[in-house]
Structure formats: structure tokens, C-alpha cells
Amino acid sequence: MxxxxxxxxxxxxxxxxxxxxxxxxxxxxxxxxxxxxxxxxxxxxxxxxxxxxxxxxxxxxxxxxxxxxxxxxxxxxxxxxxxxxxxxxxxxxxxxxxxxxxxxxxxxxxxxxxxxxxxxxxxxxxxxxxxxxxxxxxxxxxxxxxxxxxxxxxxxxxxxxxxxxxxxxxxxxxxxxxxxxxxxxxxxxxxxxxxxxxxxxxxxxxxxxxxxxxxxxPQTEGVSNFQNREKMESSIQSWKRIEDHLRQAAPEADFPFLEHARNYLFEKIGDRQFLKEHRDFFKKQFYRRRLWPRFVRKINQVFKT
The missing domain is CATH 3.90.550.10 (Spore Coat Polysaccharide Biosynthesis Protein SpsA; Chain A)
Structure with a gap:
């Protein structure tokens, strides 16, 4: 047998x-x-x-x-x-x-x-x-x-x-x-x-x-996910649940892929109003966006001098 x-x-x-x-x-x-x-x-x-x-x-x-x-x-x-x-x-x-x-x-x-x-x-x-x-x-x-x-x-x-x-x-x-x-x-x-x-x-x-x-x-699926508001919402919800699972299991551990996922979604989602509605989820990404123009201006000033 x-x-x-x-x-x-x-x-x-x-x-x-x-x-x-x-x-x-x-x-x-x-x-x-x-x-x-x-x-x-x-x-x-x-x-x-x-x-x-x-x-x-x-x-x-x-x-x-x-x-x-x-x-x-x-x-x-x-x-x-x-x-x-x-x-x-x-x-x-x-x-x-x-x-x-x-x-x-x-x-x-x-x-x-x-x-x-x-x-x-x-x-x-x-x-x-x-x-x-x-x-x-x-x-x-x-x-x-x-x-x-x-x-x-x-x-x-x-x-x-x-x-x-x-x-x-x-x-x-x-x-x-x-x-x-x-x-x-x-x-x-x-x-x-x-x-x-x-x-x-x-x-x-x-x-x-x-x-x-x-x-x-997939030929087109990845693109449609970021043009469909329902799918964009579901994607964010999935990552919120993933983070909740991990924080409950290992509160002090570092999981680099979580921040990578946020960065990826922030760049791929073309609906800026939708991103603003989820500002708490993309807090770091919005903060870096505000800092970037200042950084560029400072670099330009350095090269001009």
C-alpha cells in the first residue's frame, strides 16, 4: 500500500x-x-x-x-x-x-x-x-x-x-x-x-x-487594477489586513515589504483624489512628496553657486 x-x-x-x-x-x-x-x-x-x-x-x-x-x-x-x-x-x-x-x-x-x-x-x-x-x-x-x-x-x-x-x-x-x-x-x-x-x-x-x-x-490585469476604484480600494484593504496580521503576530519585527507595497501603490494609482482619501495609509509617501521639491531647489542652488 x-x-x-x-x-x-x-x-x-x-x-x-x-x-x-x-x-x-x-x-x-x-x-x-x-x-x-x-x-x-x-x-x-x-x-x-x-x-x-x-x-x-x-x-x-x-x-x-x-x-x-x-x-x-x-x-x-x-x-x-x-x-x-x-x-x-x-x-x-x-x-x-x-x-x-x-x-x-x-x-x-x-x-x-x-x-x-x-x-x-x-x-x-x-x-x-x-x-x-x-x-x-x-x-x-x-x-x-x-x-x-x-x-x-x-x-x-x-x-x-x-x-x-x-x-x-x-x-x-x-x-x-x-x-x-x-x-x-x-x-x-x-x-x-x-x-x-x-x-x-x-x-x-x-x-x-x-x-x-x-x-x-497577465497582459492587462495589472493596469486595470489601478484604474478601477473598487479594485484600488480592495488592494489597500488587503495591505491593511496584512499589516494588522503581522503587527499582532510580531509587534516589534520589521517587514520591509510593507513599505515597498505602499510605495508601489502610491506610484501606480493614478487617481490623486483617491490617494488623498487614504492619506493616513500613505502618510510617509505624501510627506516625501512635499520634501522632494525643496530638495531639488537646494540641489539647484548648490550647483548655481
Missing amino acids: DTSPLISIIIPAYDRGHLIKETLTSVLKQSYKQWECIVVDDGSTDNTKQVVEEFTEKDARFYYYRRPDDYPKGANSCRNLGFEKSTGVFINWLDSDDLLSEDKLAAQLELLQHSHHEGIVFTCKWNRFTGSTEGIAPKQSHINRAFPTGLDLLKAFDKKASFFPCHAYLVSRDLIDKAGLWDETLLVNQDGEFFTRILIHAKEVLHPERGMVYYRT
Whole structure:
């Protein structure tokens, strides 16, 4: 009898018929065989269902569910429903347009022989892609390593490396039970808020030398997030919650990525009136903006003399 732990791969999908076949194929090719793959359809109007059923018909490890009408619409709701349906000891969240290398799961679970199941988060190397993944090597980063706790990884996030994509993580089920499921009210940065809670509770972060994931670079989504007032509001709310989580868990610790996030939002959000409405959140950014003209004038005076 195979005693290898079962991994549940959970995929929310909406109108991904043109991309999800490649994603599911990357799951099917995993060298680690003890997995189930749960696809939750968010009400697609294209051929997503038909594409997924090609996989469910040939491999019993694939499951297809359609989000019930009484569940809120959105990827987070689908992820939470997928978790309810899952039975794995470990959970791998995967978006319907992203990919796993064939050895991703095997490489991560090989590290289990040196540890236990509870309280573990695995990460792995990753990189972006747009079309083919051929020839794409992992990003080089100082966070591509193990950490004693999840808080230590959170402290290491900074301007140069502020996140892992959600499918780079492999999370023990007990951690999700402790940290809670995805926040269905957030429209932007849901993964940042969710994995902050996960890492706060993580007793250990393991990182294999091999295996990676591929993150499909969105073509327009990042721009629309900063032109849509509702999404701008949701983004700020996500970062306020992240900061609250961290201050409660480690009040005296320094988390450089928090200020980097503020700077990034302040530069990207084009609606200046909206920024003024959130002046308390962007206090340092407004202060630096006031000082900058004075600094420039002083520099000019120095060079004139």
C-alpha cells in the first residue's frame, strides 16, 4: 500500500478553455503520482467544462465542480469550495493559466524525510512566462532557501523579492485549518493576504533545490487594477489586513515589504483624489512628496553657486 501523502491541487477557473488544458497537462505529467486535482468552475460561458471533462474521463484523479449559485462569485469562493471537496494532507493552489514543472511536487515532498507533516510550508523556484516555457530558468533570489519559520520568510521579503506565486507553495492542511480560508471579500492581492496568514502560523519553510513553477504574465490585469476604484480600494484593504496580521503576530519585527507595497501603490494609482482619501495609509509617501521639491531647489542652488 502506498503511504505517500495525498496532495490536493485546487484550481479555480473562469472562461479558461483556451489555456486550462496546458495547466492540467502539467498536473498530469507530475512524477509524484499521489495527487487529486479539483477544478472549480466559476460559471464559465466558454468550453472550460468540456476541456476539463477530457481529463476527468481519462483519469479519476481529476474532478470537476461548478460553483453553486448560492456561493459568491469569484476565484476565492471557488478555492474555498475546492478545499471543502479536497482530502489531501497537503494543498497546492494553482491558477488555471499557470504551470508546474514535472518534478515540482516530488522535489518538495522529498524533503519530508527530514521533517514531519504538521506546520510545514514548502516553496520552490519560479519565473514568469508569456507563451512557451522552453529555456526559462528560475529567478535568482535570496528567498530561494529554507527558513526556520514562516515569519522569517516574511521578514526576508523586500523590494527585490516580495512574494512567491501561489502555486509555488505547498501547504500542510493543518496550517489552513489554523490560518483560515481565502477572504472572499477581496478582489486584489488575495494571495498576499492569505499566505501572510499561512506563513505566520508556519513552523518551518522548506525549499528544494530542483523543481519550479511558471507564472503566466497577465497582459492587462495589472493596469486595470489601478484604474478601477473598487479594485484600488480592495488592494489597500488587503495591505491593511496584512499589516494588522503581522503587527499582532510580531509587534516589534520589521517587514520591509510593507513599505515597498505602499510605495508601489502610491506610484501606480493614478487617481490623486483617491490617494488623498487614504492619506493616513500613505502618510510617509505624501510627506516625501512635499520634501522632494525643496530638495531639488537646494540641489539647484548648490550647483548655481
